Amino acid sequence: MSEATSAPAAGTAGSSDRHISGVSIRLDGVTKRYPGQDRPAVDDVTLEIAAGETVMFVGPSGCGKTTLLKMLNRLIEPSSGRIHLGEEDVTDQDADQLRRRIGYVIQAGGLFPHMTVATNIGMVPRMLKWEKQRIAERVDELLDLVGLDPAVYRDRYPRELSGGQQQRVGVARALAADPPVLLMDEPFGAVDPITRQRLQDELIRIQEELGKTIVFVTHDFDEAVKLGDKIVVFDVGARVVQYDTPERILAEPAEEYVADFVGAGATLKQLTLTRVGDVDLMQVTTATAGADSAQVVAAAQAAGDGFVVVLDRRGRPISWPTVAELARTTTVPDTVDERLPVVGLRSTLNDALDTMLAASQGGVVVTGRRDGLAGVMAVETVMAAIQRTRTEVAG
Numbered sequence: 426m427s428e429a430t431s432a433p434a435a436g437t438a439g440s441s442d443r444h445i446s447g448v449s450i451r452l453d454g455v456t457k458r459y460p461g462q463d464r465p466a467v468d469d470v471t472l473e474i475a476a477g478e479t480v481m482f483v484g485p486s487g488c489g490k491t492t493l494l495k496m497l498n499r500l501i502e503p504s505s506g507r508i509h510l511g512e513e514d515v516t517d518q519d520a521d522q523l524r525r526r527i528g529y530v531i532q533a534g535g536l537f538p539h540m541t542v543a544t545n546i547g548m549v550p551r552m553l554k555w556e557k558q559r560i561a562e563r564v565d566e567l568l569d570l571v572g573l574d575p576a577v578y579r580d581r582y583p584r585e586l587s588g589g590q591q592q593r594v595g596v597a598r599a600l601a602a603d604p605p606v607l608l609m610d611e612p613f614g615a616v617d618p619i620t621r622q623r624l625q626d627e628l629i630r631i632q633e634e635l636g637k638t639i640v641f642v643t644h645d646f647d648e649a650v651k652l653g654d655k656i657v658v659f660d661v662g663a664r665v666v667q668y669d670t671p672e673r674i675l676a677e678p679a680e681e682y683v684a685d686f687v688g689a690g691a692t693l694k695q696l697t698l699t700r701v702g703d704v705d706l707m708q709v710t711t712a713t714a715g716a717d718s719a720q721v722v723a724a725a726q727a728a729g730d731g732f733v734v735v736l737d738r739r740g741r742p743i744s745w746p747t748v749a750e751l752a753r754t755t756t757v758p759d760t761v762d763e764r765l766p767v768v769g770l771r772s773t774l775n776d777a778l779d780t781m782l783a784a785s786q787g788g789v790v791v792t793g794r795r796d797g798l799a800g801v802m803a804v805e806t807v808m809a810a811i812q813r814t815r816t817e818v819a820g
């Protein structure tokens with residue numbers, strides 16, 4: 426039997442002090458031959474995934490990523506090879522039983538359209554015969570976890586939700602019975618780029634809290650760099666070409682094939698390695714809606730600020746009028762600027778740049794805990810980071 430392909434320990438994830446509720450996954454010589462195909466779709470894959478890590482599967486279309494993922498919860502039966510969860514060989518375990526221990530999230534949430542949000546989320550707990558009260562409490566807890574107000578959303582039907590909200594419910598449903606492993610197959614493929622960023626940020630937050638073992642298939646290399654503790658780059662037949670941290674794959678692609686896959690713009694992709702929370706943010710004058718405009722204008726002028734961030738009563742940013750605009754009002758307006766570019770501290774510099782470009786603005790407002798203001802980041806900060814990376818790569 427071939428030696429397990431396992432990635433070196435993550436240098437940056439700080440995994441030692443993290444709460445981990447996941448278990449390791451080990452594949453031993455796993456192969457899948459579809460009837461009538463001359464080459465196996467997955468050819469003798471040996472791979473080890475550490476407990477509590479997020480591992481991203483990337484590779485060209487048809488290379489076998491989805492087949493490999495679906496063998497983990499036996500939506501597809503392996504032709505040969507063994508699969509272990511932790512110390513346990515689950516290759517011959519009853520597939521239904523196995524699936525209760527492995528959450529599964531697919532594109533657009535895969536929700537049942539004729540069931541309410543609560544019924545969708547409670548599906549596995551019902552199969553496990555939990556009591557009604559326990560299921561209801563768990564549903565609300567999970568809705569909270571994925572950022573949806575239970576009172577508003579629990580009785581809605583999937584068609585009454587946006588794509589991003591459906592995806593959140595899909596994640597909540599997968600987590601319902603607290604499985605140690607989560608499989609995600611292009612979960613964010615069907616939503617717009619800004620919603621996608623938010624969902625990615627949420628997943629990072631949830632994963633920091635829960636420490637599941639997550640296996641995630643994506644076509645988007647930036648997504649892999651952003652979310653992965655490790656990335657597996659596959660070639661045809663699910664051959665493992667490189668299995669390493671995003672940092673090392675970007676810096677030292679194992680083969681020309683990986684370099685091609687990482688693509689041009691590797692410098693720009695380095696922006697995906699830096700979080701907004703890692704850079705110095707600007708602190709600007711703030712005002713609460715309803716405050717006296719003249720006082721706020723005076724404070725902004727004294728601080729040399731050209732604009733002011735307006736907060737609602739819970740401290741969440743709602744607009745950023747210029748000082749000139751504010752000077753024309755008597756009290757600070759409570760109007761919510763729908764186009765206000767906002768990113769979270771977990772967003773990458775790449776996300777921040779995208780958000781600025783989408784809003785045609787030269788900066789973004791950054792939020793932290795409970796969507797409160799953390800600061801403002803200007804496009805110059807992103808430019809400086811690009812410049813720094815260029816210098817580092819050149820040196």
Ligand SMILES: Nc1ncnc2c1ncn2[C@@H]1O[C@H](COP(=O)(O)OP(=O)(O)OP(=O)(O)O)[C@@H](O)[C@H]1O
Nearest residue numbers: 459460462466484485486487488489490491492493
């Ligand atoms: N049910 C099936 N019957 C026969 N061949 C299949 C079946 N499912 C997948 N294949 C083939 O197996 C190979 C791997 O497919 P798979 O869907 O796992 O790739 P993938 O890397 O996930 O692709 P994509 O990124 O396009 O989703 C492909 O050549 C595909 O055509």
